[in-house]
Amino acid sequence: MNVTLRQLRVFQAVVQQRNFSRAGDVVGLTQPAISRCIRELEEQLGLQLLNRTTREVAPTEAGRSLAGKLDRLLDELELALLDVQGxxxxxxxxxxxxxxxxxxxxxxxxxxxxxxxxxxxxxxxxxxxxxxxxxxxxxxxxxxxxxxxxxxxxxxxxxxxxLREPFCLVCRSDHPLTRRKSVPWQALTGEHLVLLDHASGSRRLIDEALQQQHAAAAVVQELSHPTTVFRMVEAGIGCTVLPALAVSASELQGRALQVCRLRPQVERxxxxxxxxxxxxxxxxxxxxxxxxxxxxxxxxxx
Structure with missing residues (x-):
């Protein structure tokens, strides 16, 4: 039997991601390379480890048995190799x-x-x-x-x-809300919001805060990077809610934007x-x- 560590790592990633493409992103291989590793592993073991459908990849009974033991075994092997290498x-x-x-x-x-x-x-x-x-x-x-x-x-x-940091409101400097020292979440009712999309770890917390504070704002754009959000706000498309780290002085330098505290304070x-x-x-x-x-x-x- 000639099972390689790479094949086992690939199998582990496929079981966790339930998708060949996503597993490839995790381990840094193309989808064909992922498929080849799995095929070679199954051939070495003489067993089918994965059931493949058009929607997802799921482990067989043999695959579940192997996956259940693999995390611990790979961790122990990695630590053993590190120890040997000093x-x-x-x-x-x-x-x-x-x-x-x-x-x-x-x-x-x-x-x-x-x-x-x-x-x-x-x-x-x-x-x-x-x-x-x-x-x-x-x-x-x-x-x-x-x-x-x-x-x-x-x-x-x-x-x-x-670190715990508060969420802040960012508006164009000429927006009426910037006249206040702090802005209640409910004041966002009726406002257009430009927010980070759901790939951001903060978006879930922002949505929860808007709901809990009964702020019925309209999300008009969902974007993947704060720099793009700032450009949208500068263009007058809406306001945004971002964590304090994202609205540092260096990030806002040269922009016609103003940061306001939101109350009550909600932190991430x-x-x-x-x-x-x-x-x-x-x-x-x-x-x-x-x-x-x-x-x-x-x-x-x-």
Whole structure:
């Protein structure tokens, strides 16, 4: 039998994602390469591991049995290899971190710079992805840990809150709401909103706040990046609600926009996450602590 670690990693990703294309995105392979790995693994084992339909990919009974044991086995193998190579105790190497776009732009640059200054022997590699892909990368073991907004289903993850920040209203400077020192959420009733789409970790929290505060606003555009949102607001298409990190002075410099406090204050939690069944290597722990330190030192955006 000649089963490879790559084949097992690919199988693990397919079972988790239930889709060959998404699994390919997680492990960095094309869909044909994913299909070939699965076919070769099934041939080596002499068993069909996956049922393939036009809508999804689901494990067979044999596939479920293998998948149930695979996470622990791969983790133990990886730790054993690290121990053999002596990397578990070394302070030199590469640490991979995934984070969502707002955090990648407004938190991680300072972390990477401080890591290079304080630990020049460590290479901090950042993967900039939407929140669901960050969580997928963490669960698949593609990265050492992730920086995310409070995930709704973190049962399989160890989470540490490193920052709580409020949501803010951003309007054109000539908008009537900017005359107030702070704006109640209910004042957004009847307003047009330009919001980040549901790939953002913040969107779920914004929708919940609007509903809980009985703010019946109309969402007229849903976009994937804050810079595009700012352009839409500048053009007069609507206002927006964004987390404080996204509305720093540097982000708004040169724009005819104004930031207002929303009341009552609604916050999002920024968290570091890693798999519960995976102990962090000392090298990774150094970077984990460094990111938490930088987040704790961030000045308020308002």
């Amino acid at each position: 990397m578990a105790s070394m302070r030199r190497g590469k640490v991979r971190v995934a984070s969502s776009p707002t955090l990648s732009a407004n938190l991680m640059p300072a972390c990477i710079a401080l890591c290079a200054q304080r630990h020049p022997e460590i290479q901090l590699v950042l993967l900039d992805r939407v929140q669901q892909d960050v969580l997928g990368s963490v669960r698949a073991g593609e990265v050492d840990f992730g920086v995310v907004i409070d995930p709704s289903t973190p049962d399989d993850l160890h989470c540490q809150t490193i 939690s920024v968290m570091l996450v890693h798999r519960k069944n995976r102990a962090l290597a000392p090298l990774v722990t150094l970077v984990w602590q460094l990111v938490a330190e930088v987040a704790g030192d961030l000045p308020s955006a308002l």
